[in-house]
Amino acid sequence: MIETWRWFGPKDTISLRKIRQAGATGIVSSLYDIKTGEAWPLEQIIEQKEMIEQEGLTWEVIESIPVHNNIKTRTGDYLRYIENYKISIENAAKAGVFTICYNFMPVVDWTRTNLNYTLSNNSQALRFEMTDFAAYDVFMLKRKGARDSYSAEVMDKAESRFSQMNEEEKAALEKNIIAGLPGGEGSYNRESIGEAIQQFVDLGTDKFREHLFLFLNEIIPVAERVGAKMCIHPDDPPFSLFGLPRVVSTADDAQALLDACPSPANGLTMCAGSYGARSDNDLVQMVKRFAPRIYFVHLRNVIREADGSFYESDHLQGDNDMVGLVHALLTEERRRQSSDDPNDNNILIPMRPDHGHTLDDEQRDVSVKPGYSYLGRLKGLAELRGVIHATSHIMDSKL
Template sequence: MQETWRWFGPNDSISLEKIIQAGASGIVSSLHEIPTGEAWPLDAIQARKKIIEDAGLEWSVIESIPMHNDIKTRTRNFQRYIDNYKESILNAGKAGVKVVCYNFMPVVDWTRTNLMYLLPNASHALRFEMTDFAAYDVYLLQRAGAEADYSPQVMARAKERFDAMSDEEKILLEKNIIAGLPGGEGSYTRDTIRAAIQQFIDLGTEGMREHLFQFLREIIPVAESVGVKMCIHPDDPPFSLFGLPRVVSTADDARKILQAVPSESNGLTLCAGSYGARGDNDLVAMANEFGPRIYFVHLRNVTREEDGSFFEAEHLNGDNDMVGLVNALLCEERRRNKAGESNFCIPMRPDHGHLMGDEIGKADVKPGYSYAGRMKGLAELRGVIHTLETLQKRNSLAL
């Protein structure tokens, strides 16, 4: 597998030199300065690619070309935004960046309630707490009908939690949920997020799914023409928030996406942390079933709780079978190499590392994207990969 690292561009506090020191050979990046919905110019892609290559690295994956909500709702200027998306894909392919990770999440991107969850070892993790989320949804946002989306037990805890919150805690909770996070597509106010939520609720799950399929029917032929592999990222978390529809949360969702547009350019990002936040998603089985169409991997672990809450765990110590997943992906690499895709490697990156050491308290560290935490996770994953590759090679020679 190719070790990659998410880099937020020239203004990222983590330099390309530091990424090389961490051991990665590939970069996962985006042109964050281009507004959502606008086309990526070829010269801008080439310029960013040159910076990366001049440092001795490869721009392995674009994550992501943000998708305007008009595309997801198919309202207002959706066709112009789709045409712009096509132009961006064409230019990415022409520039030689052949893998594009994207998502189809409505309104909010990845969502957490606590960006500084204290762990027993005094480092900090990202956490999604169902009680706090319900408290925000019902008592702060005051979304119509929100109470019906939570169990009586969660509602009781949410009311108690809300009543105990200080004004500062309420402001921080709202900021964490709707003010925009790395990889997100913007920020909302309380009023604007209510309106956006209702629009998607009215659309419904099957309407949302059909809009995704219509997008893919237009985009995938363009991707095919320049050899680009599109790989959709799962919902994070993989269950409904704010009553919103979810269409990339389960193995069945992934199956439907691949069947809707049966092209090699229509693929998946296997995010272990996102899919793995549901206990009914078998990550190893998904890697085995969808292996030929998995083009990018986020190796991230979570510890799940009964009510749907979870926190970002150590890369090897959460509820997900990371060793089994890596083994399945390495087997897929071997299959592709035997089929003629010589020297094929699936790009993977460590994701959402813990905040630790001297980075605690620094304002320029993006939530989930600390240097030390991700380097630690990458080193742990590298050890697993090396061990499994050695065992696979020995078993192959023994045969």
């Protein structure tokens, strides 16, 4: 696999030099100054690509070209935004970046309730706490029908939890949920998020899925023509929030998406942490099932709880079988190496150590993005590199 690292562009406090010293060879990045919906200029893609290459690295994956909400609802100026998206794909390919990760989550991108959850060793992790989320949804956002989204047990805990929150804790919870997270598209306030949520709730799951497929039928032929690979990121978390539709949460969702547009340019991002937050997703079997269409991998682990809560654990310790997952991915790479199919030209799969704990020194650094600390990802990458190396060695010895 190609070891990559998420880099937030020239303004990132983690330099390309530090990334190279961490052992990564590839970069996963975006053009963060381009407004969502606008076409990416070829010159800016080339400029950032050259900046990356000057440090001896390669720009392996674009993560992401955001999809405007008007495309998701097919309202307003959505046709112009689709045309701009096509231009961005074409320009990325002209610049020599051919793998594009994107998501189709409505309103909120990846969602957590606690960005500094303290673990037993005093490092800090990202956490989704169902009780806190329900408390926000029901008692702060006051979404219509919100109580029906939660069990009586969760509601009892949420009401008790909310009654004990001070104003500072309420503000922090709201910021964590709706104010935009690293890698997200932006932020909402309480009024605007309520309006956006209702628009998608009214749309419904079936119609939302139809809009995704219509979008794919527009952009995938462009990607196929220019040699690009589109790989959709799953919902995070992979279940409904705020009553919103979710359409990339399960193996059946992934199969429906691939069937809707059966092109080799239409692929998946295997995010172990996102898919793995559901106990009914067998990640190893999903890799085996969808292997030829997996073009990008996020490797991270989670520890799940019965009510849907979870936190991000060490990369090799959690509910996801990381060794089995790596073995399945390496098996697919070897299949591609021996294949005569021109669609298998992406032999090596880019992977990045997704998220990382915030360790001691970085906890006092206000510039550190939760989930994107240098030391935490350095630790995760080193652990994953060891698993990949050992698994490859064992597989080689059996040949």
